[in-house]
Amino acid sequence: MSEMPADGMPVISPRVTLWRIFAVFGLIGATSFGGGVVAYLRAQLVTATHWLDDGEFLELLEVSQTLPGLNATNMAVLVGDKLRGIPGAVAGLIGMMLPGSLFIAMLGAAYATYGGTHAVTAILGGVAAAAVGVMTAVTLQIGRKQLDRWSDLALVVATLAAVSGFHLSLLTVLGTLGPVAVLLHWPHKRPRPTGEAQP
């Protein structure tokens, strides 16, 4: 049962070329300035190409966020794999990384030449301060959606204290707080449905 959008094209074309996967992720990789790559991913993968519907997009995004690695590259790997297997994953990953890497290389070359001058130090100082604000805002916005229990908040504080306060290594933190967090969210046995009226 395949849904047909208004223009009559099938939702997922049977065979997407590797070049197309590279090009679409290349476009995302080249235009997603300012972080927030999720919005750019959705615009291309759901709206423009119809490779995913919204539900599939959210599900893959969730997997990307749970697994180690960056969301953007994880999404490229998962979507590429879904479309064309391992070659598709490679095409998506390279497309996602290439434009930004070249851009960074150019910035780096400019920094090597002009870095250390007062002007560049001042500009980067402003950018770093703004980056702190951006990171905090993004974290709070995600936190507002994801945290719905006091125990979650306690875990946030414990993690922050362990890493920023006590300077414990990331491996130690993940190894100790990780299992606790997962256990706290382990599903309880659902009570058997009774005869009470459900709304």
Next chain:
Amino acid sequence: MNDLALLIRSFAILSLLAVGGGSAILPEMKHVVVEQFHWITADDFDDIYSLGQMAPGPNMLMVSLIGDKVAGVVGGIAVLIAFFLPASVLTLVSGRLWEHFKEAPAREALRRGLAPITIGLMLSGAVSIARTAIDGWETAVLAVAVLAILMWRSMNPLWLIGAAGLIGWLTLR
């Protein structure tokens, strides 16, 4: 081990620890490259992170500049591969496994349990950059202003980052 091998090993490990994305491993990365191996200074690290903010694509591509600084162009490319390949392979494999465990209760517990830890790690990432980046009242005001604007309305952070660079250029010289 020479620097190149150490770089590759360090960034491959960081890559696999990046649960919840790049900001989560910033404190660990800063610790490894600044304090453990003294490859770059804390100020260099902030500068490189700031350069990364200005580029499109995944937000940790700037790791290549750390590699470049330590071991030249080869170092840059090696670090890029070391940082992105292991996690990508893991994602490929676990993405396929994940499909098989669609109904498993552990899957939801893992996802929901890791969420608060990820958020704690992201906050630590912000703290770790702030420790050197916020060095006076000017930078503190900038950071708070950006935070307030973004909490007030959603907009592309690039505009704020650009504006902050400009303000920095005008006021911090």
